[in-house]
Amino acid sequence: MGAVAVYPGSFDPITYGHMDIIERSARVFDKVIVAVLHNRNKVPLFTVEERMEMIADSVRNIANVEVDSFNGLLVDYVQEKDATTIVRGLRAVSDFEYEMQAASINRKLYPQVETFFMMTNNQYSYLSSSIVKEVAKYDANVEDLVPPIVQRALKEKYRQS
Structure with a gap:
């Protein structure tokens, strides 16, 4: 088994x-698991299942990427999957402090894990899921921000509300 x-x-x-980040990680690692967190601290727009479906559709042409979900501590999930690395994307310096703290506690809890930081392509440095939802809520065009399946899902969600 590879990395x-x-x-x-x-x-x-x-x-x-x-x-x-997914596409570039897939060129570095033998297998990349995109893991959707069940986050009890947030009220998501989409269910975990909907998010997994959108991700799976979006990565369907990348052979070494799989989609899963998890509850609890990330390091427990990483160990369960026999992974050696956590991939994190950084958009700006403001992301770094939080990510450094998370990487430090993950390393404390599971010393064998490494965190691999990747800078997002500059054209996406401003982009977040929150911004996409805010823009889509007002029926603005999000074609350049999200994959087609997400565009359709956002229209449907906001049409219902």
Whole structure:
């Protein structure tokens, strides 16, 4: 078995910034698991199952990427999957402090894990799931921000509300 990496997140919804990190990680690691977190501290727009479906559709052409979900501590999930690396995307310096703290506690809890930071492509440095939802709520065009399946899902969600 080769190098396995876990790319965790809420992905509510997945954006082209996330896709950039997934595609590049897939070139570095033998297997990348995109792991959707069941986050009890957030009220998501999409269910975990909906997010997993959108991610799976978006990565269907990347052979070494799989989609899963998890509860609890990330390091427990990483160990369960026999992964050696956690992948995290950084958009700006403001992301670094939080990510450094998370990487430090993960390393304390599971010394064998490494955190692999990737800078997002500059064209996506402003992009977040929150911004996408805010823009989509007002029926603005999000074509350049998210995969087609996410565009459709956002229209449907906001049409219902």
